[in-house]
């Protein structure tokens with residue numbers, strides 16, 4: 001039996017929390033996973049607590065720190081497992097997937113019920129993540145999210161439910177794989193993605209969501225604030241009100257990139273409608289459609305593109321190909 005060397009990086013989140021006597025969930029000083037026994041005879045774990053944070057406190061700077069830590073391993077591990085809060089887990093997964101080109105698997109997991117709650121899913125998900133990281137078929141698959149016996153690709157995974165343990169899903173692509181009691185099964189291999197290094201993560205890129213009756217006021221304020229870019233979760237296939245479309249034109253006239261994604265939970269955004277506010281006219285005005293990832297992920301993608309000083313054409317190509 002070959003022993004697989006796995007690096008575990010704990011970052012906090014519910015998986016490392018506990019419930020107090022009032023039923024409130026809080027962060028502790030000792031990670032409950034450290035004292036737990038995992039049944040994985042063919043793996044040797046190196047465990048580090050890189051952060052102990054609820055995931056709402058994790059931002060791109062922490063993601064960059066994680067990325068640097070993984071780069072430092074210089075292929076000395078067969079796999080990496082990251083435990084993370086579920087609220088921003090998909091963003092960390094996407095950031096690492098877009099900025100790390102490694103052969104070994106990087107698997108992120110979390111929990112919906114803290115360590116001492118009835119039906120706690122933390123230890124089970126942790127063991128599942130370790131199983132996937134140690135599996136020979138997990139190589140060359142980029143960053144994966146493992147929760148509730150399912151394997152999801154970082155590119156498409158999203159949190160779909162506030163509290164259910166089956167919260168993570170990939171509405172556009174479907175589940176990439178499954179864990180059964182004895183097997184790990186992959187259903188498909190994703191098309192290759194473009195990976196860029198990243199050095200700066202301090203760009204100011206707000207994400208706005210369209211709503212019926214949206215005017216241009218917020219977009220005008222953002223133009224005056226000279227932000228580095230704006231992500232708009234537009235209606236349906238990527239459409240806006242007339243007033244918001246005028247706000248988009250103002251931002252574009254100041255060379256502020258405007259990125260269109262859909263506010264719909266499922267499906268691909270693409271220019272279809274040719275009237276003021278319609279996707280065809282937004283694209284003609286210079287807005288960039290990021291077709292199949294959500295707003296928070298598009299924000300990270302723009303950050304990566306800007307950090308690499310891509311010119312407008314290369315930025316368009318990079319953002320469109322998702």
Ligand SMILES: NC(=O)C[C@H](N)C(=O)O
Nearest residue numbers: 013014054055085086087
């Ligand atoms: N289930 C969780 O982990 C949610 C928690 N609020 C977090 O993201 O840290």
